[in-house]
Amino acid sequence: MIINLKEHSGEFCTARKNKGLSQVIQILKMALEKNEKITISTTGVKILTPSYIDELIPPLVIIFGSEKIKQLVSFSPPLTGFILEQIDRGIKNRSR
Amino acid sequence: MTSSLENILKNFLISKDGFVEVRNITDSQLFDFYITQTIKNNNLLVVLEELRMNSIEHAKSEPNFFFKKESDHFVFIIEDNGFGIHQTLPKNPKLSDTEGRASSSILRLALEESISGTGLQGRGMGLYFLSRLITEIDGECLVASDSGFVSKTNDIYTEKDLLIDIKKNVIIIKINFKGLGL
Numbered sequence: 001m002i003i004n005l006k007e008h009s010g011e012f013c014t015a016r017k018n019k020g021l022s023q024v025i026q027i028l029k030m031a032l033e034k035n036e037k038i039t040i041s042t043t044g045v046k047i048l049t050p051s052y053i054d055e056l057i058p059p060l061v062i063i064f065g066s067e068k069i070k071q072l073v074s075f076s077p078p079l080t081g082f083i084l085e086q087i088d089r090g091i092k093n094r095s096r
Numbered sequence: 097m098t099s100s101l102e103n104i105l106k107n108f109l110i111s112k113d114g115f116v117e118v119r120n121i122t123d124s125q126l127f128d129f130y131i132t133q134t135i136k137n138n139n140l141l142v143v144l145e146e147l148r149m150n151s152i153e154h155a156k157s158e159p160n161f162f163f164k165k166e167s168d169h170f171v172f173i174i175e176d177n178g179f180g181i182h183q184t185l186p187k188n189p190k191l192s193d194t195e196g197r198a199s200s201s202i203l204r205l206a207l208e209e210s211i212s213g214t215g216l217q218g219r220g221m222g223l224y225f226l227s228r229l230i231t232e233i234d235g236e237c238l239v240a241s242d243s244g245f246v247s248k249t250n251d252i253y254t255e256k257d258l259l260i261d262i263k264k265n266v267i268i269i270k271i272n273f274k275g276l277g278l
Contacts, residue, residue: 011124012123012124012127014123014145014149015149015152016149046123046124046127047123047126047127047141047142047145048142049142049145049146049149050142050146050221050225051146051149051221051222054221080138081138081139081142082139082142082143082225082228082229083142086221
């Protein structure tokens with residue numbers, strides 16, 4: 001399954017209160033409940049921030065655990081830099 | 097790089113001459129600036145956007161953005177008239193002892209990881225990522241708020257109290273072309 005982030009959150013996935021964020025979380029939850037692999041496509045997104053990512057991934061880690069998230073959720077193209085670092089930090093903090 | 101960030105701050109508070117100004121910069125304008133200047137360091141774009149979002153959260157409006165292109169470096173400045181950082185951090189129960197401390201010492205603390213007014217996990221990363229970026233690309237930064245500032249150059253922090261309350265937040269970032277991927 002592929003989720004196109006731009007379709008839900010627009011070209012600027014930056015704010016913690018982004019309007020489409022809850023919709024993306026809901027889609028991810030439904031797929032994860034079915035153990036479905038999900039690719040989050042950031043194609044067409046102009047700015048993606050650690051804050052947005054922090055609202056997206058850690059809540060799912062709390063529900064499904066870090067192993068399941070690592071196994072089933074991926075980004076295309078793969079995340080880099082501070083954004084990737086924030087995901088790792090979010091998983092680490094919520095896995096304690 | 098000849099002018100110190102402290103001098104840039106002092107001159108900037110008097111006059112914005114020499115800077116290109118984008119008032120109330122939006123995410124779209126920030127992205128266009130990044131593309132127009134052919135900057136290739138994505139972490140810088142991420143940091144500038146996080147700082148822009150911080151301003152919106154605290155000042156309830158977009159900040160003003162300034163930039164100046166010199167012979168071998170850029171100077172970026174983000175300015176807002178929102179609450180100072182020293183008013184926000186003591187709201188975090190774990191940082192309540194910062195209440196009343198000198199502005200410069202609170203600003204120094206704000207550059208550390210996960211230091212925020214909310215104390216929530218994952219918060220307080222904007223200024224921390226700025227500090228990290230400066231280390232990674234050998235840049236310089238200065239964060240001024242209320243009556244103090246902290247600057248970081250060559251991994252050395254300098255805290256200084258000002259004689260006046262500047263009544264705004266000013267963040268200055270100085271990065272050479274190499275650090276920007278130019």
